[in-house]
Amino acid sequence: MPKGRIFEEAVSLLRQAGYDLPPEFDDSRKLILDVPKANMRFILSKPMDVPTYVEHGVADVGVAGKDVMIEEKRDVYEVLDLKISACYMAVAALPSYDSKADIAPKIATKYPKLAAGYFREQGEQVEIIKLNGSIELAPLVGLADRIVDIVSTGRTLKENGLVETETMMPITSRFIVNPVSYRMKAGQIDDMIERLARVVEGGSGQ
Template sequence: MNKTLTIAMPKGRIFHEAADLLVRAGYRLPPELDESRKLIIDAEEEGFRFILAKPMDVATYVEHGVADLGIAGKDVLLEEERDVYELLDLKISGCYLAVAGLPGTKMNDVSPKVATKYPNIAAAYFREQGEQVEIIKLNGSIELAPLIGLSDRIVDIVSTGRTLKENGLVEYEQITGITSRLIVNPVSYRIKDEVISNLVRRLNQVIETENIEQG
């Protein structure tokens, strides 16, 4: 049986924090992992193969079995609702989803509009609030929507709040906290349970130790 673990990881902040977590868990990663432009990198010493992907694609790769494991933000998991198991909260890349808009403005009473990269999350949130809104799906520059009159509100990821402030927007409500999670393909979890369980144990040990030290 092939014991190599294929792990899909998003590029950017999550990738760097996840790689650092693996190193602290005692895994030896190849130096080129940090700087390479390759999309597939082997860490033969540890039996890992990394697929570097866009954040929204990680769960798709895991669901379809081309990756055994993935590291994905909780926002992606809530939005995509893929057939994967969530194994561990890695406690990295912390942020939250929030509703924001121009200061001192109210939602349009007749046809309120909300722009977002997360239509499913936004729709569910406003349903829970008893509000009927029109969801406008955008892929970038969400902050622009209320500035040009496209929407009354936006739903987006907030980390420091700096981007909202720089664009003259304010936060109205927090929806949910977001951290990165370790996810697994259900079939991989059955056939590679021993090596996956060992990885989870080592990562969890680092996370718990750091939580104790910070607490």
């Protein structure tokens, strides 16, 4: 699982689904957390790395944002929309930016593949610049004309003087499975999927 908000919301889902996760679990700074009672081991990583761990079988299952799934294109099964950590992908720029006057705009983003695919579908030729953090800085210092990034409340854009120009797609976190693990541990994984699905759909996980 990713650290941070997704982890907190996914742990809440698992508890509702009947998994006995200890209270101190939430505050731990460890990267590997063993929960013998639930017969589970949790690996905490950067969001972009979750599908990689699952693809290589280090983890049987994982929780990853749809944005990461599109960007990484890993060989995993996406089996359930957990409907947590809801946000959306958007294009933003300075209020003074004139898209009609720009022939080949520069787009800064953490998601080069996703952004390239989107603008290709729009029939717009752009130059993609990959950054790893503080995407909002790019238009402010003249590195890029627009940015593509995740938006939750829009507060970060507003505080940096940027405005949203296009809404691209909604993003939620997904439950993903390693294909080999699914064959080897089908019963256990299917049970987990069913329990989580009942919680997501508003029923009891028990």
